[in-house]
Amino acid sequence: MMIPFSKMHGLGNDFVVVDERVERHGLTPARIAALADRHRGIGCDQFVVLRPACRDGADVFVRFFNADGSESGACGNASRCVADLLWRGDGRRESVLQTRAGLLPARVGETGLVTVDMGAPALEWRDVPLAEPVDTLHLPLAGDPAAASMGNPHATFFLDDSLDLDPLVAGPLLEHDPLFPERANIGFAQIISREAMRLRVWERGSGLTLACGSGACAAVVNAVRRGLVERTCRVEMDGGALSITWREADGHVLMTGPATSSFVGTFDPEAYPS
Numbered sequence: 001m002m003i004p005f006s007k008m009h010g011l012g013n014d015f016v017v018v019d020e021r022v023e024r025h026g027l028t029p030a031r032i033a034a035l036a037d038r039h040r041g042i043g044c045d046q047f048v049v050l051r052p053a054c055r056d057g058a059d060v061f062v063r064f065f066n067a068d069g070s071e072s073g074a075c076g077n078a079s080r081c082v083a084d085l086l087w088r089g090d091g092r093r094e095s096v097l098q099t100r101a102g103l104l105p106a107r108v109g110e111t112g113l114v115t116v117d118m119g120a121p122a123l124e125w126r127d128v129p130l131a132e133p134v135d136t137l138h139l140p141l142a143g144d145p146a147a148a149s150m151g152n153p154h155a156t157f158f159l160d161d162s163l164d165l166d167p168l169v170a171g172p173l174l175e176h177d178p179l180f181p182e183r184a185n186i187g188f189a190q191i192i193s194r195e196a197m198r199l200r201v202w203e204r205g206s207g208l209t210l211a212c213g214s215g216a217c218a219a220v221v222n223a224v225r226r227g228l229v230e231r232t233c234r235v236e237m238d239g240g241a242l243s244i245t246w247r248e249a250d251g252h253v254l255m256t257g258p259a260t261s262s263f264v265g266t267f268d269p270e271a272y273p274s
């Protein structure tokens, strides 16, 4: 039986979205990794599976998998894409996504940009998680990164004239640093002004992507904690820009940006390992 999928992206961070709200399709981690392969599969940074919601007030339960088949609690760009998909399905601009990181309210605005309330960051070492009790604002690593969880682990380096790291070299090493027992997404930020930064993210389980929504949220949170930017900041990535606001009233992080449908298709699960 052929399985339908939607191919979507948020600023070039691309996804295969499969709907399992009616029936399951046998999507094991090995099969997901094979489907995510850009040469032998469909190709994507993340694989997104929709399931029936099981929490009051939620419209859909969303699971996010990296290209290596590992699961993540959060994916900001894919969350915008799912909200956009739901809107195109039933015309409701507002939805609530149930994720492993909690309930995320989302809204498709009149301009088509999507805002997702990504919740409050977790800033305690245990919650990132880190391997030992350290100050998450100054991790004991060369380059002095800061850590935060947005439902998934992030470390942000702030690059300047005295610190210049190549994400393709430093990213894979740092993703697997023993300080991060569940690995980590590694952000490389350059502050442009009090309202703007440039960011590249080496993503856990997927590598360097064109944009990372949760990474942008974590970078702004960490930059605000360091006193480097205002609570609303534009984050410019290789694939485009997001607007991030770390709201003072409740500590939630709001992420606004585009969500784009590329094409739809079908695949034969039997053609991939189980």
Ligand SMILES: N[C@@H](CCC[C@H](N)C(=O)O)C(=O)O
Residues within 6 Å of the ligand: 013, 045, 046, 064, 066, 071, 072, 073, 074, 075, 076, 077, 078, 152, 153, 185, 203, 204, 205, 206, 209, 211, 212, 213, 214, 215
């Ligand atoms: N692309 C994402 C983050 C995807 C998950 C991440 N690689 C992880 O393992 O935590 C985003 O837009 O947030």
